[in-house]
Amino acid sequence: MTDQTSDWVSRSLKSVWHPCTQMQHHARDQDRVPLIPVSHGRGAWLYDHDGRRYLDAISSWWVNLFGHANPRINAALRDQLDMLEHAMLAGFTHEPVIRLSERLSALTGGVLGHAFYASDGASAVEIALKMSFHAWRNAGRSDKQEFVCLQGSYHGETIGALAVTDVALFKDAYGPLLRATQTVMSPDARQARDGETAQDVARRAAADVQRLFEQKADRIAAIIIEPLVQCAAGMAMHDPLYLQLVRELCDRHEVHLILDEIAVGCGRTGTFFACEQAGIWPDFVTLSKGISGGYLPLSLVLTKDQVYQAFYSADITRGFLHSHSYTGNPLACRAALATLDIFEEDNVLEANRARAASLGAAMAPLADHPRVKNLRQRGMILAFDAAGVDKTFSRRFFANATRNELLLRPIGSTVYLMPPYILDDEEIAGLAARTRAVFEQTLAEAS
Ligand SMILES: Cc1ncc(COP(=O)(O)O)c(C=O)c1O
Numbered sequence: 001m002t003d004q005t006s007d008w009v010s011r012s013l014k015s016v017w018h019p020c021t022q023m024q025h026h027a028r029d030q031d032r033v034p035l036i037p038v039s040h041g042r043g044a045w046l047y048d049h050d051g052r053r054y055l056d057a058i059s060s061w062w063v064n065l066f067g068h069a070n071p072r073i074n075a076a077l078r079d080q081l082d083m084l085e086h087a088m089l090a091g092f093t094h095e096p097v098i099r100l101s102e103r104l105s106a107l108t109g110g111v112l113g114h115a116f117y118a119s120d121g122a123s124a125v126e127i128a129l130k131m132s133f134h135a136w137r138n139a140g141r142s143d144k145q146e147f148v149c150l151q152g153s154y155h156g157e158t159i160g161a162l163a164v165t166d167v168a169l170f171k172d173a174y175g176p177l178l179r180a181t182q183t184v185m186s187p188d189a190r191q192a193r194d195g196e197t198a199q200d201v202a203r204r205a206a207a208d209v210q211r212l213f214e215q216k217a218d219r220i221a222a223i224i225i226e227p228l229v230q231c232a233a234g235m236a237m238h239d240p241l242y243l244q245l246v247r248e249l250c251d252r253h254e255v256h257l258i259l260d261e262i263a264v265g266c267g268r269t270g271t272f273f274a275c276e277q278a279g280i281w282p283d284f285v286t287l288s289k290g291i292s293g294g295y296l297p298l299s300l301v302l303t304k305d306q307v308y309q310a311f312y313s314a315d316i317t318r319g320f321l322h323s324h325s326y327t328g329n330p331l332a333c334r335a336a337l338a339t340l341d342i343f344e345e346d347n348v349l350e351a352n353r354a355r356a357a358s359l360g361a362a363m364a365p366l367a368d369h370p371r372v373k374n375l376r377q378r379g380m381i382l383a384f385d386a387a388g389v390d391k392t393f394s395r396r397f398f399a400n401a402t403r404n405e406l407l408l409r410p411i412g413s414t415v416y417l418m419p420p421y422i423l424d425d426e427e428i429a430g431l432a433a434r435t436r437a438v439f440e441q442t443l444a445e446a447s
Contacts, residue, residue: 001050002049002050004049005037005048005049005050008037008049009035009037012035012037013026013027013035018035025395032399033395033398033399034398034399034402036048036054036402037049040068040069041056041067041068041069042067042068042069043067043068043069043420043422044056044057044067044068044419044420044422044423044427045068046060046068046407052405053405054402054405054406054407055405055406055407055419055427055430055431055434056068056407056419056420057406057407057408057417057418057419057431057435058407058408058409058416058417058418058419059290059294059418059419059420060294060407061289062231062263062268062289062290062418063289063290063292063294064290064293064294064420065266065267065290065293065294065339065342065420065421066293066294066339066342066420066421066422067420067422068294070293070342072338072341072342073293073295073335073338073339073342075338076334076335076337076338076341077295077331077334077335077338079334080096080330080331080334081331083330084330085330085331086326086329086330086331087330088325088327089117089323089327089328090323094328094330094333096330096333096334096336096337097117097328097330097333099333099337100115100333100336100337100340101114101115103337103340104287104300104302105302107272107273108273108281108285108302111281111304112281112282112284112285112302112303112304113302113304113305113308114302114303114304114305114307114308115300115301115302116131116300116301116303116320116322117298117299117300117324117327117328118299118300118301118324118327119297119298119299119324119326119327119329119332120156120288120297120299121155121156121161121260121262121263121286121288121289121299122155122156122157122158122161123156123158123299123324124262124286124287124288124299124300124301125155125156125158125160125161125164125224125258125260125262125286126156126158126160126161127286127301127322128222128224128258128260128284128286128301128303129147129160129161129164129221129222129224129258130160130320130322131284131301131303131307131320131322132147132221132222132256132258132283132284132307133145133221133222134310134311134320135256135307135310135311136221136256138310138311138313138318139310143218143219144218144219144220144221144255145219145221146180146181146182146216146219146220146221147163147164147179147181147182147220147221147222147223147224148181148182148183148184148209148212148220148222148223148224148255149164149165149166149181149182149183149184149223149224149225150166150183150184150185150186150187150205150225150226150230151166151183151184151185151186151188152166152167152186152188152230152232152233152234152236153165153166153167153183153186153224153225153226153230153233154166154167154170154226154230154231154232154233155224155226155260155262156262157170159174159177159178160179162174162178163178163179163180163181164181164224166183167232167233182212182220184205184208184209184212184223185204185205185208186205186230186233186236186238187201187202187204187205187206187238187239187242188201188230188233188236188237188238189201189202189236189237189238189239189376190236190374190385197239198237198238198239199239199241201238201239202238202239202241202242202245203241203245205238205242206242206245206246206249209223209245209246209249210249213249213252213253213255214253217253217254217255220253220255221255221256222255222256222257222258222283222284223246223250223255223256223257223258224258224259224260225243225246225257225258225259225260226259226260226261226263226264227240227243227259227260227261227264227269227274227275227278228240228243228264228269228274228277228378229263229264229268229269229274229378229381231263231264231381231418232263232411233411234383234385234411234412234413234414234416235376235381235383235411235414235416237376237378237381237383240277240278240279241278242278243259243275243278243280244278244279244280247278247280247282250283256282256283256284256307257282257283257284258282258283258284258285258286259273259274259275259282259284259285259286260286261273261274261275261285261286261287262286262287262288262289262299263289264381265285265287265289265290265291266287266289266290266291266339267290267343267348267349267352267379267380267421268290268379268380268381268418269378269379269380269381270349270352270353270356270378270379270380271349271379272343272349273285281304283303283304283306283307284301284302284303284307285301285302285303286299286300286301287299287300287301287302288300290339291336291339292332292335292336292339293335293336293338293339293342294420295332295335296329296331296332296335297326297329297332298329298332298333298335298336348421351421352379352380352421355380355421355423355428356377356379356380358425358428359377359380359382359417359419359423359428359431359432360377360382362428362429362431362432362433363375363377363382363384363417363432363435365436366384366436366439369439370387371386371387371388371389371439371443372384372385372386372387373385373386373387380418380419380421381416381417381418382416382417382418383414383415383416383417384414384415384416385413385414385415386410386413386414386415386439386442386443387413389413389442389443393410393412393413393442394409394410394411394412394413396442396445397409397410397415397438397439397442398410400438400441400442400445401434401435401438404434404437404438404441405434406431406434406435406438408435408438415435415439417431417435419431
């Protein structure tokens with residue numbers, strides 16, 4: 001490490017409180033986790049101040065779709081900077097937010113034709129929960145106040161979003177602050193009993209929802225689900241049938257369906273919206289992360305006309321009086337428009353089918369590894385579980401990965417790849433080879 005790099009590290013550790021981090025893990029000698037000051041990014045690679053590079057194999061927390069310093073998104077942002085950096089969205093509107101809303105509506109075939117904006121994913125989740133409750137209230141159903149989430153769900157870390165999150169590590173400390181929620185079985189296909197298929201697990205999980213709805217749907221506003229992949233739970237994947245069954249139950253029992261596509265939207269699972277694979281639309285979709293190409297904080301909730309109309313009134317208190325200062329920021333919307341342009345111009349969903357197949361083929365040899373369980377893939381997400389590893393596995397894997405030009409950060413014992421949609425075959429082969437090498441190295445240390 002050069003003097004310059006170690007200077008950035010020590011200054012960061014003094015003044016920056018890093019997210020999702022036990023800061024002492026950066027300081028202790030034993031199991032020390034590296035802190036890497038990034039100097040710049042190009043394509044799928046991040047570079048540090050010493051000239052070392054790291055393949056961003058998890059898209060910088062699942063946000064980056066078309067690489068760092070993407071020339072097309074950069075050009076759009078430069079153009080937008082000279083026009084309008086920001087204007088408030090109450091009483092004012094602007095071209096980027098209008099065009100983005102129209103294009104997103106079109107991507108849902110007009111079903112989810114109203115877009116409400118925020119900045120981070122958790123804020124979009126808060127909005128969907130509040131909107132659902134308030135829409136029922138405006139319809140004279142103010143008893144519908146409860147929310148249902150799935151085991152292992154993750155919807156963000158603000159107080160409302162954390163209430164519908166089921167990850168003990170993030171939630172337990174704040175238990176006394178959170179609203180009680182109903183938690184139902186996850187459809188995670190890894191739970192298949194002998195002879196059961198992923199669809200059987202989906203049916204079992206849907207039956208759990210049915211039991212709850214039969215008991216108390218009159219008090220439930222919405223169920224919130226990460227469709228197809230519960231990412232933070234460790235890339236827990238389920239069959240699309242689950243979404244169809246829950247959609248039917250929601251219709252039958254008058255409960256809103258919120259699909260949180262913050263991580264799985266924007267082509268990540270193979271279709272632009274994950275729910276397209278189930279052939280259903282929810283009442284609310286949340287989007288963030290990839291929607292701005294990984295450039296700027298932008299999140300939004302798409303909803304249908306029926307929900308919108310529930311708020312449309314001469315009475316101000318029936319309106320949805322929620323706001324964030326940077327709601328619909330023009331720069332972020334422009335980055336999103338440039339991102340959607342790339343999807344169209346490069347036929348990205350089609351190209352990703354080939355890319356995902358190459359990734360799957362390159363990682364397939366791991367299926368026979370004695371310490372690998374549940375090698376699985378959905379589009380541009382590939383994951384496996386490491387068997388017989390201790391609690392330090394993730395940290396040690398991350399540290400070893402950085403020494404092998406990789407940015408990979410396992411979730412517990414789950415190693416996953418979620419790269420930008422720009423890797424070529426050579427980069428995919430390199431990623432697979434290095435991932436396997438880092439895995440072996442991390443296992444060897446432990447034994
Ligand atoms: C499914 C899902 N919902 C919500 C969030 C929260 O988004 P943010 O971190 O932008 O608040 C995340 C973040 O990882 C997520 O994966």
